[in-house]
Amino acid sequence: MSxxxxxxxxxxxxxxxxxxxxxxxxxxLVNNYGEVKLSINSGKRVITVKGGSSLLSSLARQNIxxxxxxxxxxxxxxxxxxxxxxxxxxxxxxxxxxxxxxxxDKIRLSCQIKVxxxxxxxxxxxxxxxxxxxxxxxxxxxxxPDMREIKLSLKDPEQxxxxxxxxxxxxxxxxxxxxxxxxxxxxxxxxxxxxxELEFIVRLVPGGIATTYIFTLxxxxxxxxxxxxxxxxxxxxxxxxxxxxxxxxxxxxxxSILFDMSENKITRRNVYYFFGVATPKDxxxxxxxxxxxxxxxxxHFIPAIADVSTDSTWKGETGLVTAALENYLTAKIPxxxxxxxxxxxxxxxxxxxxxxxxxxxxxxxxxxxxxxx
Amino acid sequence: xxxxxxxxQTALQMxxxxxxxxxxxxxxxxxxxxxxxxxxxxxxxxxxxxxxxxGHLQELYKAGKQGQERTIEFIGKWNVKVDESRGLxxxxxxxxxxxxxxxxxxxxxxxxxxxxxxxxLHLLEKHHFLQGKGSSFRMELSEIKTVLDL
Numbered sequence: 001m002s003x004x005x006x007x008x009x010x011x012x013x014x015x016x017x018x019x020x021x022x023x024x025x026x027x028x029l030v031n032n033y034g035e036v037k038l039s040i041n042s043g044k045r046v047i048t049v050k051g052g053s054s055l056l057s058s059l060a061r062q063n064i065x066x067x068x069x070x071x072x073x074x075x076x077x078x079x080x081x082x083x084x085x086x087x088x089x090x091x092x093x094x095x096x097x098x099x100x101x102x103x104x105d106k107i108r109l110s111c112q113i114k115v116x117x118x119x120x121x122x123x124x125x126x127x128x129x130x131x132x133x134x135x136x137x138x139x140x141x142x143x144x145p146d147m148r149e150i151k152l153s154l155k156d157p158e159q160x161x162x163x164x165x166x167x168x169x170x171x172x173x174x175x176x177x178x179x180x181x182x183x184x185x186x187x188x189x190x191x192x193x194x195x196x197e198l199e200f201i202v203r204l205v206p207g208g209i210a211t212t213y214i215f216t217l218x219x220x221x222x223x224x225x226x227x228x229x230x231x232x233x234x235x236x237x238x239x240x241x242x243x244x245x246x247x248x249x250x251x252x253x254x255x256s257i258l259f260d261m262s263e264n265k266i267t268r269r270n271v272y273y274f275f276g277v278a279t280p281k282d283x284x285x286x287x288x289x290x291x292x293x294x295x296x297x298x299x300h301f302i303p304a305i306a307d308v309s310t311d312s313t314w315k316g317e318t319g320l321v322t323a324a325l326e327n328y329l330t331a332k333i334p335x336x337x338x339x340x341x342x343x344x345x346x347x348x349x350x351x352x353x354x355x356x357x358x359x360x361x362x363x364x365x366x367x368x369x370x371x372x373x
Numbered sequence: 374x375x376x377x378x379x380x381x382q383t384a385l386q387m388x389x390x391x392x393x394x395x396x397x398x399x400x401x402x403x404x405x406x407x408x409x410x411x412x413x414x415x416x417x418x419x420x421x422x423x424x425x426x427x428g429h430l431q432e433l434y435k436a437g438k439q440g441q442e443r444t445i446e447f448i449g450k451w452n453v454k455v456d457e458s459r460g461l462x463x464x465x466x467x468x469x470x471x472x473x474x475x476x477x478x479x480x481x482x483x484x485x486x487x488x489x490x491x492x493x494l495h496l497l498e499k500h501h502f503l504q505g506k507g508s509s510f511r512m513e514l515s516e517i518k519t520v521l522d523l
Contacts (some may be wrong), residue, residue: 051500075470076463096470178390186457204473205458207509212394247442278443278454306443319442346457347472 037118040064041125049115055081056110064123067230068169071183072111078185079110080120087113094101130227132171133157137222138197138203143284146204147249148215149189151197152218152224159195162188162229164260165253165370166344168198171225172210174215185230186209187252187344187370191260198228203249219294233344235261235369240340240366241270241333245321245353247345251275254344255368270337271299272328280311302328322352329360343369347369376404384467387505397465397496397505412503415514421523427498429521434494450522452479462492465498480520485521487512487520 033051038058040046047059056079059065071078077097083106090098094109135152143149154160162209165187184237190199205211205224218224235257246254258273260266277283282305289301304317317324332338339362343350350369357367376384384405389396401408416423437445437453444454458473471492478487491499493510496502504511508522 069460073463075463174390176389177396178391178394178395203458205473207393207395208458208473209390209394306441322441326380343391346442347453348438348457352441 003142017027018152033116036115038062038115038121040121040123042120043314048123051117053115054111055083055108055115055119055121058115059110060132062083063131063132064128065227065309066110066123067130067185068111068183069185071169071171071181074109074112076185077109080107081110082106083108083113084120084122085118087119102179104267129231131157131160131177132225132227133160133168135198135224135226136201137218137224137294138221140218140220143201144282147284148202148204150200150201150202150218153197154195154228157225160198160228161195162192162255164188164191164236165231165234165344166229166256167231167233167253168200168226170210170214171229171342171366172228175213178209182213183227184208187231187249187256188228189252189255191256191263193260194265199252200225201249201252201255215308233342233368235266235342236368237340239269239367240338242272242361243275243325243333243339243341243357244271245276245325245341245343245345245349246274247276247321248282250349250370251341251344252344254342255285257342258292258299260298263290267298270333271296272302272333273300273303274302274325274328276304276306276324276345278306280308280314308311314318315370320352321349322356325353326356329356339366341367341369343367376406377465378407381390383465383467386411386467391481392462392465395493397502397510399509399510399511400506401507402503403505404435405502409500409506412514415500416501419514419518421518423501423523425523426521427494429523430476430478430489430494430497430517433478434474435480437476438474444490446481450481452481453477462490464492464495464499466496467473468499471495479518482522483519485516487516498522 035048036051038047038049045216047062054072056066056068058090065080066079068079089114090103098107133154134152134156138153139151141149151158156227167185167187169185170181174180186202188198189201202214204215233253244254256360283303293299293301302317304321305314306320308314308318341357341362343353354367380444387397420493433447433451437455442456444452447453454477456475460473461470462473463470474491476489489512490510
């Protein structure tokens with residue numbers, strides 16, 4: 001039997017194989033940047049990395065972790081770094097996140113810079129404290145239908161030094177159809193005094209890569225890596241009255257700050273904590289904060305439920321959290337005392353809160369917030 | 374219809390795990406251009422205009438945001454609830470970043486609901502892409518027409 005019908009496919013296959021080898025060879029030549037030196041803070045630290053990766057991941061491989069809520073997908077704009085060397089013009093993917101001043105000052109998104117040549121970088125000293133931690137999930141508890149409390153015990157390193165209000169980036173491993181690691185930022189809900197176990201509050205985002213994993217696959221006993229501590233949302237001042245305003249999972253950093261204050265006996269300040277939820281079933285930690293009120297006379301917990309139509313027994317504040325804030329600023333909070341505000345929640349809630357606060361003469365500079373975007 | 378390299382690249386961005394866990398194509402096996410073309414033909418048949426739909430949905434979204442994640446009533450005919458999560462999502466067509474906001478609109482007279490995100494509203498408005506069949510955020514034009522009372 002003649003096998004001549006195999007000749008054509010064989011020739012095509014052979015040509016394809018030769019082409020693939022040539023392309024791989026050219027790719028190796030063109031994209032082989034060799035070893036590249038990164039000089040940090042005027043040569044105070046010099047590291048050698050293999051060229052070709054993003055600056056964000058090249059630094060991470062050397063255990064220098066820049067904040068990044070999206071893990072390098074140019075969607076959070078957090079991984080900013082000053083690159084003193086010329087790495088070309090700013091990319092379109094960087095532009096939405098940089099001000100004109102930042103661009104003039106050579107600030108770049110490290111996830112968008114490919115390391116090809118030696119670079120001069122400036123990295124704030126405090127970022128060197130950020131580390132990768134291996135943890136074990138010790139507890140998962142449903143707080144509301146779409147909110148979970150996650151407790152993670154630190155395994156390596158076993159302890160963390162952080163400030164109340166800071167956050168961590170969970171490193172979500174590939175799962176199902178998701179072929180790459182994903183990083184997402186979650187505020188630490190526990191206080192710094194608890195330095196070997198961290199608490200988080202995670203809200204389910206429909207279709208969210210990280211929260212889908214956390215709500216459907218993560219279980220007690222699993223390991224989870226994270227990078228921490230990150231962020232500069234923290235307690236300021238010493239004597240001013242504090243107005244804390246949060247909604248949903250915005251509870252986390254405020255809880256961390258308040259329990260840290262309580263543990264460290266920073267309890268002379270008047271503190272008003274307004275916590276807004278949509279319906280009674282969305283309210284959580286109510287007893288925890290009522291217990292804190294009993295121990296701390298100048299602390300006031302004011303939950304506000306927007307829609308109480310399903311609970312006729314509710315006797316607290318109703319309507320939006322900003323309405324509760326306005327009620328208290330009008331009638332219950334001493335007007336003469338200087339005030340600070342700490343806000344965490346959706347941009348809508350934060351913008352509305354700022355409007356109310358400034359209308360009651362709280363200085364914009366005394367309003368600290370952790371916006372959700 | 375044959376897909377251009379740009380559409381092929383966009384379709385890759387729409388796969389599960391690239392931008393969102395589920396992706397944008399659901400269990401739809403049609404090429405991206407065919408999904409869009411079929412919906413454009415359906416819009417013509419139903420006599421609905423993309424700009425008009427997008428304008429209505431934007432109006433409901435804007436009103437819903439005022440509710441700070443609480444359901445609000447809009448001109449007596451719709452209930453709107455906007456949920457906001459941390460972060461941004463890039464458009465798979467690479468022309469913008471969008472808040473992780475989900476909007477649930479209930480048409481009170483019919484009880485019919487429409488769920489969409491800030492990104493899906495952009496995909497509808499700029500790309501006439503309503504997502505693949507089986508996607509959680511797939512919007513059917515007939516449902517949009519009912520909910521918006523067009």
